[in-house]
Amino acid sequence: LCAVHPDDMPAAIAELEKIKSGIPTVHFEVRVRTKHGSYTHTSWHVTPAADGKQYAIGRDVTTQLEMQDYLKAEKNRAEAATRAKARFLANMSHEIRTPMNGIMGMANLLMDSIQDPAQVERLRIIQSCGNSMLDLINDVLDFSKVEADGVVLENQPFALHAAAREVVDMMSVKASENSVQIVDEIAASAPEWVLGDVTRFRQVLANLVSNAVKFTKNGVVKIACAVEDEAQGKRLLHFSVQDSGIGIPPEVRDGLFVAFSQVDASTTRKFGGTGLGLSICKGLVEKMGGRIWLDSKVGFGSTFHFTIAIVPIEAPPQVPAPAPPSTEFEGARL
Numbered sequence: 299l300c301a302v303h304p305d306d307m308p309a310a311i312a313e314l315e316k317i318k319s320g321i322p323t324v325h326f327e328v329r330v331r332t333k334h335g336s337y338t339h340t341s342w343h344v345t346p347a348a349d350g351k352q353y354a355i356g357r358d359v360t361t362q363l364e365m366q367d368y369l370k371a372e373k374n375r376a377e378a379a380t381r382a383k384a385r386f387l388a389n390m391s392h393e394i395r396t397p398m399n400g401i402m403g404m405a406n407l408l409m410d411s412i413q414d415p416a417q418v419e420r421l422r423i424i425q426s427c428g429n430s431m432l433d434l435i436n437d438v439l440d441f442s443k444v445e446a447d448g449v450v451l452e453n454q455p456f457a458l459h460a461a462a463r464e465v466v467d468m469m470s471v472k473a474s475e476n477s478v479q480i481v482d483e484i485a486a487s488a489p490e491w492v493l494g495d496v497t498r499f500r501q502v503l504a505n506l507v508s509n510a511v512k513f514t515k516n517g518v519v520k521i522a523c524a525v526e527d528e529a530q531g532k533r534l535l536h537f538s539v540q541d542s543g544i545g546i547p548p549e550v551r552d553g554l555f556v557a558f559s560q561v562d563a564s565t566t567r568k569f570g571g572t573g574l575g576l577s578i579c580k581g582l583v584e585k586m587g588g589r590i591w592l593d594s595k596v597g598f599g600s601t602f603h604f605t606i607a608i609v610p611i612e613a614p615p616q617v618p619a620p621a622p623p624s625t626e627f628e629g630a631r632l
């Protein structure tokens with residue numbers, strides 16, 4: 299005992315008491331002084347034998363503990379580096395958006411002033427590429443925000459059904475191009491008014507519905523909601539987006555929630571996209587206290603599920619219509 303580190307002495311004495319009182323197997327760790335004066339971490343296992351005696355085996359675990367500390371420090375360093383990179387990416391995408399808006403704005407203005415069909419066609423291509431570029435930048439910005447843990451959720455009253463309907467309306471043009479019918483069954487069971495982040499909720503739902511429409515031809519996309527659980531004033535709402543599209547093979551399902559992953563290399567060529575949407579959804583849904591997963595049958599369709607924890611509220615009082623705009627600046631030059 300005299301070699302045990304003074305700080306570990308009370309714990310060592312307590313363990314010895316346990317052994318004396320006949321407790322069968324005891325495991326404890328203490329620091330023990332070596333003959334050179336330094337301390338080693340020793341792990342002890344005490345086991346009773348058939349002869350009634352207790353046998354103790356001590357093992358030097360100093361290297362193992364040092365290795366654990368080293369790995370922990372390296373892991374923290376790697377995580378900090380990843381966060382720094384994600385922050386850099388988020389700043390970059392934010393900065394790139396500003397000139398892109400200028401380019402798009404000027405292209406739109408130019409469209410009003412040119413007549414030559416060949417030039418109009420070229421300008422259309424500029425606009426279409428610009429829009430794809432903006433979508434990509436927005437995805438990268440969102441993804442890097444999620445990675446850097448920089449998403450701050452709002453907590454405001456919003457009308458859940460109306461938000462879902464907006465998503466359906468937004469997707470209806472693309473759906474009709476693909477001969478897809480969108481069926482919205484959310485209203486039946488979800489609370490009408492809730493507290494939460496309407497933009498992020500809409501973003502997740504829109505991403506899943508947009509994928510469902512994209513990968514379905516001549517079919518149906520059904521959006522539904524069920525209350526899964528209720529605790530501490532919050533409800534866990536379970537949303538599902540079911541399609542009758544191409545389906546997803548089992549071996550790639552989990553990987554799809556990882557950034558830049560798609561079912562196969564031909565997906566981008568055939569359907570476009572970056573493979574970032576689902577990883578953004580995963581980050582946002584987890585931030586909203588839920589999870590995301592999917593079922594699918596190749597050739598028959600897929601169902602994406604997600605849950606979010608949300609506080610139902612009474613409908614807020616009607617906000618009076620905004621006052622008509624002031625005419626104070628009429629005639630002034632802008």
Ligand code: ADP
Pocket residue numbers: 505509510511513541543544545546554559560561562565566570571572573574575576577600
């Ligand atoms: P993106 O659609 O931009 O490629 P996502 O992360 O949203 O990125 O989706 C990743 C991939 O998952 C898609 O490229 C596609 O291969 C597959 N996928 C997603 N939703 C569906 C769906 N409803 N049906 C079939 N495949 C899907």
